[in-house]
Amino acid sequence: MGKIPGTKAKKIIDVIKRNSYDSTYVYPLVVADGHDCMIKDVDGNEFLDFTSNIGSSPLGYRHPDILEVRAKYGEIGMFKIAGQDFYCEEHAQLSKTLLSVLPANFKLFLCNSGTEAVENSIKLAYRKMGPHPAISCIDAFHGRTLGALTFTYSKSEQKQNFPEFAVKRIKFCTTENDPEINAAEKLLKENKIAFIITELIQGEGGYNVASKQFIRTLRKLANKYSVPLILDEVQTGLGHTGKWWAFEHFGVKPDIMSAAKALQVGASVYDKKFDPRKRGVLSSTWGGGDRINMAIATRIIKVIKRDKLLENVTKMGQTLKKGLTEISGKHGITNVRGLGLMIGIEFDLAKKRDKKMNELFKRNLLVLPAGKKSIRLIPPLVITKEQIEQGLTIMNEVFSRN
Ligand SMILES: Cc1ncc(COP(=O)(O)O)c(C=O)c1O
Numbered sequence: 559m560g561k562i563p564g565t566k567a568k569k570i571i572d573v574i575k576r577n578s579y580d581s582t583y584v585y586p587l588v589v590a591d592g593h594d595c596m597i598k599d600v601d602g603n604e605f606l607d608f609t610s611n612i613g614s615s616p617l618g619y620r621h622p623d624i625l626e627v628r629a630k631y632g633e634i635g636m637f638k639i640a641g642q643d644f645y646c647e648e649h650a651q652l653s654k655t656l657l658s659v660l661p662a663n664f665k666l667f668l669c670n671s672g673t674e675a676v677e678n679s680i681k682l683a684y685r686k687m688g689p690h691p692a693i694s695c696i697d698a699f700h701g702r703t704l705g706a707l708t709f710t711y712s713k714s715e716q717k718q719n720f721p722e723f724a725v726k727r728i729k730f731c732t733t734e735n736d737p738e739i740n741a742a743e744k745l746l747k748e749n750k751i752a753f754i755i756t757e758l759i760q761g762e763g764g765y766n767v768a769s770k771q772f773i774r775t776l777r778k779l780a781n782k783y784s785v786p787l788i789l790d791e792v793q794t795g796l797g798h799t800g801k802w803w804a805f806e807h808f809g810v811k812p813d814i815m816s817a818a819k820a821l822q823v824g825a826s827v828y829d830k831k832f833d834p835r836k837r838g839v840l841s842s843t844w845g846g847g848d849r850i851n852m853a854i855a856t857r858i859i860k861v862i863k864r865d866k867l868l869e870n871v872t873k874m875g876q877t878l879k880k881g882l883t884e885i886s887g888k889h890g891i892t893n894v895r896g897l898g899l900m901i902g903i904e905f906d907l908a909k910k911r912d913k914k915m916n917e918l919f920k921r922n923l924l925v926l927p928a929g930k931k932s933i934r935l936i937p938p939l940v941i942t943k944e945q946i947e948q949g950l951t952i953m954n955e956v957f958s959r960n
Contacts (some may be wrong), residue, residue: 562920563588564601571721584927585919592619595938595945597924605922608949610938612926613761613793616820616858616867618938627857630729631850641668641847642840648852655856656825659802661811666827668846670819672792673701676755678826678840679816680705683753683786685834690752691724693742697929698730699762700790700816709755712763712929726751730760731772739772746783753786753814754779758804761793764929765902767895770808777810786813786832793900796820797939800872800898820858822851822877867939871898874946878935881950889957899939904932914956923952 563571563586570588574580590600595618597605610616617624631637653666667678682694694700694709701710708723710716726745729738742754754776760766780787789812794804797820805812814832818824823846834840846852862868875898882903886894893904894932905911908931915933918925928934937945 559844560601562586562599562601562603562922564599565605566600570600577814579606580600583843585916587919587924594618595941603917603922605924606945606949606952607924607936608935609924610798610820613798613819613936614822616780616797616939617861618940621940623857623861624854626852628850631853634849637849638844639847639849640843641849641852642842642845644847646847646849646852648845648849648856649718652823652846652852652856652893655859656821656827658817659859660815663830664827665830665833666825667823667840668852669826669842670844670848671701671824673703673706673820673824674842674845675792675816675824675826676700676706676709676788676790677703677827678824679788679790679814680709680753680755681840682814682826682828682832682834683788686832687752687786688750689724690750691726693726693728693745693754695730695756695760696909697726697760697763697766698755698757698790699760700757701792707720710762712760730756730763730766731769732766734769734771736769739769739775740779742779746779746785751783751785753788755788755790755904757794758788758808759794759897759900760929761900761934762928764904765896765900765930765934766929767897768808773805773808773810773898780827783837788812788816790816792816792824793936794897796800796858797868797871798898798900798936800868800875802862802868804897821927822855822858823848824859830956844864862939865940874937874941874943875899875901877943877946878937878950881946882953885953885954885957899935899937899941901935902928902932903935907931917956917959918952921952921956923949923956 566589588600591598593605597607699712722724731739795817814828818958882894890906890910911931926934
């Protein structure tokens with residue numbers, strides 16, 4: 559263990575900054591390896607990971623089940639294939655396993671990323687409904703490709719100068735008695751609408767948890783006006799909230815849903831009535847063509863079931879939230895919120911949030927920013943009580959320092 563960042567990390571970052579677009583890096587972490595909930599950097603520093611690699615490593619690192627799947631593919635020469643042109647067994651297995659944790663009567667379309675999962679989800683809706691305006695939420699994040707970007711509305715730099723589809727925005731209501739909870743009705747009454755799209759917990763937007771009433775109202779209105787409700791579970795899906803899908807906390811079902819991150823591949827899942835029913839409407843060379851990642855996704859779902867990880871998420875989430883709630887109201891922390899192991903800590907000032915996040919990094923704890931002035935925590939589903947307590951101790955020390 560040495561300086562953070564160490565000399566190797568500094569050199570690598572220097573090359574990347576010179577040659578590549580300087581994108582959304584939050585601190586100078588250059589990863590080398592990982593085990594359990596720990597990430598090791600190129601200089602040998604170890605970090606406790608409360609980010610699960612931005613939600614995409616639900617079983618942490620070096621998980622024996624994942625290593626076993628990977629080892630099998632060491633023998634196979636053909637692992638990245640044109641997965642919407644040639645069939646493979648991994649696709650069949652993932653479709654069965656994923657549909658086993660979804661409502662009945664669903665089908666799926668596999669792709670590469672979260673934003674593509676959203677693109678294909680909105681295409682399924684437009685295909686059925688026509689190219690009408692759609693409804694999305696203020697502070698939403700649905701990805702960065704141009705179709706999905708229309709419905710993203712969390713940060714100005716993500717949007718500036720890019721063209722948009724027709725969209726009408728509503729408030730993402732987080733309280734049960736918000737006077738704007740029914741705002742979509744006026745839009746649905748006055749316009750032909752192609753779909754309503756929302757997250758259940760706004761991820762990039764700040765870990766804002768939707769009010770039950772808000773989501774139920776959207777479901778009711780979608781039914782009343784015969785408009786599909788698209789739920790974006792790219793960040794919330796596959797266990798991070800203590801249920802397979804965040805929508806289960808709200809007592810609703812989507813018509814179409816996007817998933818990715820923890821799933822390793824992108825997926826649009828949809829009620830069969832939204833099936834395009836004509837071949838070739840959706841496709842992609844590598845869409846669902848990464849055999850290793852599809853096999854890993856199948857194994858992840860099996861491990862979550864076998865090891866009762868949803869229960870672990872609920873328990874660990876309660877411990878983490880309780881520890882943080884005790885310091886809410888102090889040290890510039892104005893609010894602690896979340897579901898399961900998706901927890902947002904809001905600060906009074908963005909500058910303070912940024913400073914604290916970097917101090918945590920120097921203390922070997924990885925967390926992420928969200929929204930304008932919040933920190934988000936989304937540790938792997940396999941996190942232990944000791945690791946939660948270790949993280950809480952570091953956060954307590956860092957937050958209480960001026
Ligand atoms: C809710 C949501 N939708 C879509 C996306 C886009 O996913 P990707 O970055 O894999 O394109 C994200 C990514 O953070 C997300 O949180």
